[in-house]
Amino acid sequence: MxxxxxxxxxxxxxxxxxxxxxxxxxxxxxxxxxxxxxxxxxxxxxxxxxxxxxxxxxxxxxxxxxxxxxxxxxxxxxxxxxxxxxxxxxxxxxxxxxxxxxxxxxxxxxxxxxxxxxxxxxxxxxxxxxxxxxxxxxxxVELGDWVTVGGLTGIHQFVKVGAHAMVGFASAVAQDVPPFMLVDGNPLAVRGYNVVGLRRRGFTPERLGAVKQMHKLLYRQGLTLEAARAAIGDLAQAAPEAGGDVAMMEQFLAGATRGIAR
Incomplete structure (x- = not known):
């Protein structure tokens, strides 16, 4: 040839x-x-x-x-x-x-x-x-669709990073990172949700609002993981357009094996 x-x-x-x-x-x-x-x-x-x-x-x-x-x-x-x-x-x-x-x-x-x-x-x-x-x-390691990982980052064996998540520069990722979240650091910390990336991908205001609410339930209201999961499950009825996003989060949390970054 x-x-x-x-x-x-x-x-x-x-x-x-x-x-x-x-x-x-x-x-x-x-x-x-x-x-x-x-x-x-x-x-x-x-x-x-x-x-x-x-x-x-x-x-x-x-x-x-x-x-x-x-x-x-x-x-x-x-x-x-x-x-x-x-x-x-x-x-x-x-x-x-x-x-x-x-x-x-x-x-x-x-x-x-x-x-x-x-x-x-x-x-x-x-x-x-x-x-x-x-x-x-x-x-x-498992990376979902549209994941972004910053330079000089190490991800521990068996860790899962959910779709649309973003991991910042020089991070040490030893726990599962839920979809949509924005994390960085060593030790790793959740800084927010990946609003810029989601907007670039055409997420509607209703879907962004549901992601914001999932972030709030997981990280801002002092709930146990079990209580947060239960509350996230109720979001699909309140925001039908975001039903797929809610289902993705529920599935990820149910399958997390190393605990989630919190």
Whole structure:
């Protein structure tokens, strides 16, 4: 293929779409699948059972699909699946899963992954996220859609960050972050809700009002978590347009395993 640089080393068993391109000195392993329109820059290594979708832009010096940094891993056929239209900047590391946790690491669509980001084994990154430089996701982390993570932030293993949440610069995230919330610091603290991001995404005044009320119930009225959850459940009747947002919050709180940032 003319769009594979002659210095690249591509295993003949790799499945690379005719419209994809591979830059100089990159190495592509035998079990890799790369979709249409995806560009891989110079000096990248894509290995393992890694599937990369359409129209991704992978910049130079990335390690994608390497074995997990987990001592339990014993060479099992685990996976990394990357969706479509993602931008992955320089020096990022995205690892395969481990069998004990399902064996798959996933990255969705339309994500903006900045330099030196690490996505560890069995992480699940949603769609439209922004991960600023040096974001570090430990194993089993889950990021919902539209999450924004500030630079130099570390997220502890098994932590979940809900959709539309924003994590500020240089934060240490060791508890689950509910949807819509704005958090930062070490120790982590909830500063408010992500009103600017929600407005940019077209949230109506009624939906914003419901999010504001959920924030108030969780963090401003001195309620126990159980009492706050019960009150949040009643919001769907008061603000029908925000029913989906309320349901998302209820589901997240019900599934929180590390306690929520409060």
């Amino acid at each position: 003319s769009n594979i640089h002659p210095t690249a080393i591509v295993d003949p068993r790799a499945q690379i779409d005719a419209t994809a391109s591979i830059g100089p000195y990159s190495v592509i392993g035998a079990h890799v699948v790369i979709g249409a329109g995806t560009t891989v820059g110079a000096h990248c290594v894509i290995d393992g059972r890694t599937t990369v979708g359409r129209d991704n832009q992978i910049f130079q010096f990335n390690s994608i699909g390497a074995i997990p940094q987990d001592k339990k891993y014993g060479g099992e056929p685990t996976e990394l699946v990357i969706g479509d239209r993602n931008t992955i900047r320089e020096f990022c590391t995205l690892n395969l899963g481990v069998p004990q946790a399902g064996g798959i690491t996933t990255v969705g669509d339309d994500n903006w992954i900045m330099a030196y980001t690490h996505i560890a084994h069995d992480c699940h990154v949603g769609n439209h996220t922004t991960l600023a430089n040096n974001t570090t996701l430990a194993g089993h």
